Amino acid sequence: MTDEITHHLTDALLMAYSAGTLPEAFNLAVATHVSMCDACRAAAESYDAVGGALLAETESQEMAADALSSALAMIRDTPAEAPAPRPADVPAPLAGYIGGSLADVTWRPVGMGVKQAVLKTSPEATARLLYIPAGAAMPDHGHKGLELTLVLRGAFFDEDARFGPGDVEVATEADEHTPIADIGEDCICLAVTDAPLKFRGWLPRLAQPFLGI
């Protein structure tokens, strides 16, 4: 999978992920993409190295006299962690948010065959799974600020670009974009936005000119 990915995260997002300043919903999208993309994993881990260098050089704060003995008591108490089992159909970070696998998702229809499931994250940003039937357009959803759309299954087209599994589209408020699911297969995406997201009446973007909206 990792070699076929052509649409990546930006350096600013990867650095912010490493520094730990992103809202939870964005962390989820970054962690999920990085699980699928070794190029972005390498970039994220190189930003982690910046954090490591800073930690190594930071001043010290004296620990309590019994700190080490408390820590030793804790490590004697618990066995080493066993490797986590690999989830079946989504990367591990996403599995924890959808109850295990795509089969466990509770979808809600939002019109024109499109379904969504809002995932529980902290309120500064919103994460949702979108299910777009093959050939259908994503409804207009008037996002503000930054939006990441990560393909998990199938593919979508936006303008001339094709986004397949693992690809992520990074869009800002200014971008005119009209994602349409590839005709071959239904498309499932993880979509994350800065602001709580409102669909405008569940109408697909393509229908709007005719309706004069």
Add this chain to the structure above:
Amino acid sequence: MLIATKPRQAGDIPPVSPSYVPGAIGSVTSGEQKRQMKSAPARADWVAHVIRIRDARDETAFAELFAHFAPRVKAFLMRSGGDPAIAEECAQEVMVTLWRKAHLFDPARASVATWIFTIARNKRIDVLRRQRRPEPEDLSWGPEEAPDQADIVALQQESAQLSAAIARLPETQRELIQRAYFGEMSHGEIAAATGLPLGTIKSRIRLALDRLRHAMK
């Protein structure tokens, strides 16, 4: 090629043997790599400590890591807004997490300081921001495979060079990066904190990931 960071300080215990990856040393062949190996213990001794924890549940190694890193983690967490009591408790927990997750540490992809930073950062998000921190799927070496010794040495060396590069930055720029990583600015501001020589270390990690993927097949 000189080391900028000094994981060991006067009065600390002597360095442990550099033979922390059994069998891997034989694969080092070139003269350049041999020279790197000779100077490796000073750079990579914290790596040896984590390997001793992983393979032998070595409490002495843990105590030495704790003495060096716990006070730094505590300072990091206090600077991120934690009060001293919470920072103290969290610093202990960060070091306990290091013990529990020792099998996941990959010295071909991170220095020990880097790895501890990621654990401390996640603790900060978990405790100070009260949020879950989604982390990428773990990629770790199986019991049969191990990263190449030369890759470990190279990555540890490049981590030291990155530290040196950060130390050479103008004060204002270094301060900006510190504020970003210590949780004192929002992600909108971070884009300004660039300009670090990260290409080399990124390529090195990518190479290590390729080798790991190959071994996982």
